[in-house]
Amino acid sequence: MKNILFFGDSLTAGYGLADAGNESYPALIGQKISAEGLSYRIINAGVSGDTSGGGLNRLDYWISQPVDVFVLELGINDLTRRTAPSTIYNNLEAIVKxxxxxxxxxxxxxxxxxxxAFIPGTLVAEFRAIYQKLADTYHMALVPxxxxxxxxxxxxxxRDGIHPNAEGYGIIANNVWPVLRTLL
Structure with missing residues (x-):
């Protein structure tokens, strides 16, 4: 059996869900994988509040086991801490490397x-560019x-208006699945 490691923050962990083990997007992707008869084990390494730097610090534990597919979802919490987009990119790149x-x-x-887009200045463009540049450089499948x-x-x-509910995660899983399916 192959391993898919979902590595991210609260959006990966399934923060706020009544049953994250069945309703988070990694769990929903796991259900889609099972429905297709594919042999993959889902590993949810989401940690609420995590940043790109925090992810880099905890990565070694998670990659000490075999990893066939690595799904990275980090970076948005860095902005709440006013981390520069260049630092976010460098941390995400270090994770990928x-x-x-x-x-x-x-x-x-x-x-x-x-x-x-209504946020003033160049922050929006700089932040958005992080993901495309990383995907292009390391030939990563990208959900924009x-x-x-x-x-x-x-x-x-x-209620917080930030984290998806079970229905929201269903939409996310449906958006992510075609991209991940190409890797399997």
């Missing part, structure tokens, strides 16, 4: 994030906006 060094045949997927169709939709998020 470590994964490749440990597992040279790994297949990689990146869950991109976006900021609302992980929260596409869910962000800003009150009925698809829990």
């Amino acid at each position: 470590k994964v490749i060094a440990k597992h040279p045949k790994v297949k990689l997927a990146l869950m991109g994030m976006q900021l609302p 906006f992980f929260l596409d169709g869910v962000a800003g939709m009150r009925h698809l998020n829990i």
